[in-house]
Amino acid sequence: MTELTEEKTIDAADGKVWSQGFIKGMTEEGEQLSDxxxxxxxxxxxxxxxxxxxxxxxxxxxxxxxxxxGRLTSxxxxxxxxxxxxxxxxRFTPLKRLRGLDRVGVKGQQLDGPAPAVEVTKPDAVTVxxxxxxxxxxxxxxxxxxxxxxxxxxxxxEATVVTLPAEYQGTAEDVTTLTLTGAGTTPAASHIxxxxxxxxxxxxxxxxRGTAVLSENVEILVxxxxxxxxxxxxxxxxxxxxxxxxxxxxxxxxxxxxxxxxLGGNLLRTTPSARYAGTGAEVEMYGLYFADAGQHLExxxxxxxxxxxCKSRVTYKGALQGDGAHAVWIGDVLIRKAxxxxxxxxxxxxLILTQGARADSVxxxxxxxxxxxxxxxxxxxxxxxxxxxxxLQARGIPEDVARRLVVRGFLNEVIQHIxxxxxxxxxxxxxxxxxxxxxx
Amino acid sequence: MSTLxxxxxxxxxxxxxxxxxxxxxxxxxxxxxxxxxxxxxxGSGKSTLASTIxxxxxxxxxxxxxxxxxxxxxxxxxxxxxxxxxxxAMQYPVEIPGVTMTNFLxxxxxxxxxxxxxxxxxxxxxxxxxxxxxxxxxxxxxxxxEGFSGGEKKRHEILQLELLKPKFAILDETDSGLDVDALKxxxxxxxxxxxxxxxxxxxxxxxxxxxxxIKPDFVHVFVDGNIAEQGGPELxxxxxxxxxxxxxxxxxxxx
Numbered sequence: 001m002t003e004l005t006e007e008k009t010i011d012a013a014d015g016k017v018w019s020q021g022f023i024k025g026m027t028e029e030g031e032q033l034s035d036x037x038x039x040x041x042x043x044x045x046x047x048x049x050x051x052x053x054x055x056x057x058x059x060x061x062x063x064x065x066x067x068x069x070g071r072l073t074s075x076x077x078x079x080x081x082x083x084x085x086x087x088x089x090x091r092f093t094p095l096k097r098l099r100g101l102d103r104v105g106v107k108g109q110q111l112d113g114p115a116p117a118v119e120v121t122k123p124d125a126v127t128v129x130x131x132x133x134x135x136x137x138x139x140x141x142x143x144x145x146x147x148x149x150x151x152x153x154x155x156x157x158e159a160t161v162v163t164l165p166a167e168y169q170g171t172a173e174d175v176t177t178l179t180l181t182g183a184g185t186t187p188a189a190s191h192i193x194x195x196x197x198x199x200x201x202x203x204x205x206x207x208x209r210g211t212a213v214l215s216e217n218v219e220i221l222v223x224x225x226x227x228x229x230x231x232x233x234x235x236x237x238x239x240x241x242x243x244x245x246x247x248x249x250x251x252x253x254x255x256x257x258x259x260x261x262x263l264g265g266n267l268l269r270t271t272p273s274a275r276y277a278g279t280g281a282e283v284e285m286y287g288l289y290f291a292d293a294g295q296h297l298e299x300x301x302x303x304x305x306x307x308x309x310c311k312s313r314v315t316y317k318g319a320l321q322g323d324g325a326h327a328v329w330i331g332d333v334l335i336r337k338a339x340x341x342x343x344x345x346x347x348x349x350x351l352i353l354t355q356g357a358r359a360d361s362v363x364x365x366x367x368x369x370x371x372x373x374x375x376x377x378x379x380x381x382x383x384x385x386x387x388x389x390x391x392l393q394a395r396g397i398p399e400d401v402a403r404r405l406v407v408r409g410f411l412n413e414v415i416q417h418i419x420x421x422x423x424x425x426x427x428x429x430x431x432x433x434x435x436x437x438x439x440x
Numbered sequence: 441m442s443t444l445x446x447x448x449x450x451x452x453x454x455x456x457x458x459x460x461x462x463x464x465x466x467x468x469x470x471x472x473x474x475x476x477x478x479x480x481x482x483g484s485g486k487s488t489l490a491s492t493i494x495x496x497x498x499x500x501x502x503x504x505x506x507x508x509x510x511x512x513x514x515x516x517x518x519x520x521x522x523x524x525x526x527x528x529a530m531q532y533p534v535e536i537p538g539v540t541m542t543n544f545l546x547x548x549x550x551x552x553x554x555x556x557x558x559x560x561x562x563x564x565x566x567x568x569x570x571x572x573x574x575x576x577x578x579x580x581x582x583x584x585x586e587g588f589s590g591g592e593k594k595r596h597e598i599l600q601l602e603l604l605k606p607k608f609a610i611l612d613e614t615d616s617g618l619d620v621d622a623l624k625x626x627x628x629x630x631x632x633x634x635x636x637x638x639x640x641x642x643x644x645x646x647x648x649x650x651x652x653x654i655k656p657d658f659v660h661v662f663v664d665g666n667i668a669e670q671g672g673p674e675l676x677x678x679x680x681x682x683x684x685x686x687x688x689x690x691x692x693x694x695x
Contacts, residue, residue: 387534395544396551
């Protein structure tokens with residue numbers, strides 16, 4: 001049995017700031033770095049800095065001044081420096097597999113492929129429109145925080161706008177679904193806005209399929225008193241590359257449940273961020289991923305508590321199997337000085353099913369005020385190994401049943417929170433399919 | 441009545457230093473209704489015998505046989521052995537993430553019986569068995585062994601013994617690491633399983649302490665991969681007084 005567990009919690013009473021040190025066993029991976037790097041050794045330049053330990057304040061991994069509050073945001077591609085692969089934000093991403101999404105504007109790299117085809121099923125009251133770049137509603141919920149998202153913002157041709165009208169009462173049965181089918185491997189940009197007006201309630205599903213090399217911005221605008229669930233499913237074909245920046249803005253007393261399901265694709269990089277526009281708001285973020293051989297599934301979250309008396313809960317769970325399966329989870333939570341009464345907890349759990357798979361999990365919590373309800377995080381990576389299998393088999397349970405028992409039980413904790421019956425069923429089937437596809 | 445028969449068993453493991461022979465010709469026959477204590481110093485091969493019977497992949501059987509009522513146990517997979525009626529209470533029970541005790545126990549019971557247990561009686565049985573072993577009800581919703589203390593893990597092993605009702609129970613140092621109170625609770629559980637009838641027990645222990653609570657019919661002393669001496673309960677008393685030094689001196693003298 002091998003259980004690698006790291007649990008850290010901070011309670012409001014002692015108000016201590018804890019920041020994650022450099023990850024044990026983590027190395028700078030030269031083969032992941034961009035071709036754009038100047039010729040230098042693997043420990044040149046910023047890599048050395050990334051290794052410095054020091055007394056870091058304000059979070060970030062090993063980089064003393066990397067408070068999440070200070071990260072550059074801009075709609076303009078030109079404002080962002082070229083990505084080298086040595087940045088904290090990119091150090092886990094195999095840039096060479098991004099198929100140019102990281103290098104838009106360099107050496108003639110374009111981002112002009114056709115965006116995924118959008119097919120819509122929806123209740124009558126919900127509107128779905130295709131609008132031009134100039135539409136006034138675009139840009140209200142978010143702003144790119146990395147070069148790839150900025151490139152998508154500059155290059156999308158049309159946006160899809162989903163609107164839940166004020167006081168609309170949708171249920172888990174009348175879901176709005178956008179099926180987004182990739183249009184091929186020419187690098188493309190897309191833009192989606194999901195807008196829940198005041199006191200609207202409903203569920204919106206973004207269902208990504210087919211094959212694509214896609215950089216996407218999703219804006220999720222939740223007005224005061226609204227209660228919105230957004231489920232983003234990435235069930236692409238094996239060769240797909242998808243960077244999705246999902247910008248959530250939640251209004252006063254509003255609630256949003258954001259669910260990320262990462263299953264299919266060669267490289268998925270999903271970066272949800274949540275910001276509060278008013279007090280009393282609640283954000284729940286769930287994630288489920290299942291990384292197979294050769295898949296890189298990266299989830300980077302940011303919850304920015306800038307307003308008082310807001311709540312956030314983050315629960316991400318992933319299973320990994322096969323050679324080169326790699327999952328990355330980064331959970332940044334920032335509690336700013338004004339965010340008194342904040343209540344936050346984030347959790348990531350990984351289950352490694354076979355040799356050759358790797359999970360990186362880094363929770364970061366920055367707290368600028370002691371006047372909070374609670375703040376904590378937990379991260380653990382467990383391994384399903386021969387000893388566990390032996391234990392279950394020694395109780396009469398056959399090997400295939402034993403593996404399913406463990407994986408189902410593990411992922412079910414997230415699935416049961418989706419609360420959309422049709423989707424829950426589909427997720428259970430998807431997990432079964434992943435299990436069957438493995439060499440189990 | 442069933443019989444578990446071990447004949448001239450030779451077992452080795454492969455380590456970085458090469459192949460190491462651990463069991464060197466063990467023969468032992470246990471019938472249902474009998475309780476056998478296997479005692480011996482550390483490294484004598486007691487736990488290897490337990491793990492080999494259960495089918496742990498780390499151990500290689502070089503020669504000899506294990507049969508259950510004439511059926512070749514060595515030809516069975518680990519789960520087949522359990523379904524045939526063998527139960528190993530582990531020395532170090534492992535944690536299973538994502539699987540609650542409730543789910544685990546029901547799945548194991550279903551696998552062993554070949555059909556799902558009747559829900560009402562099963563729930564009642566589990567509750568009762570847990571209460572008798574002084575296991576708090578909330579453990580039913582916790583993941584298997586996750587965050588359990590050493591004593592809690594051992595009590596859950598005996599819980600499984602009582603619920604799965606095997607023909608032969610091999611208790612691998614179930615007493616080690618237990619305080620006196622926990623030892624009593626665990627011993628009572630084993631005695632209940634024995635009293636129900638139809639259970640053969642192989643009680644592997646380093647210490648004589650547990651034999652005050654669980655009375656063996658036979659005592660076997662294990663030294664250097666083989667049985668050095670066999671006898672009745674009086675042999676355990678003698679070991680309590682003298683320890684293992686006598687056997688170890690013999691083993692060194694013959695080595």
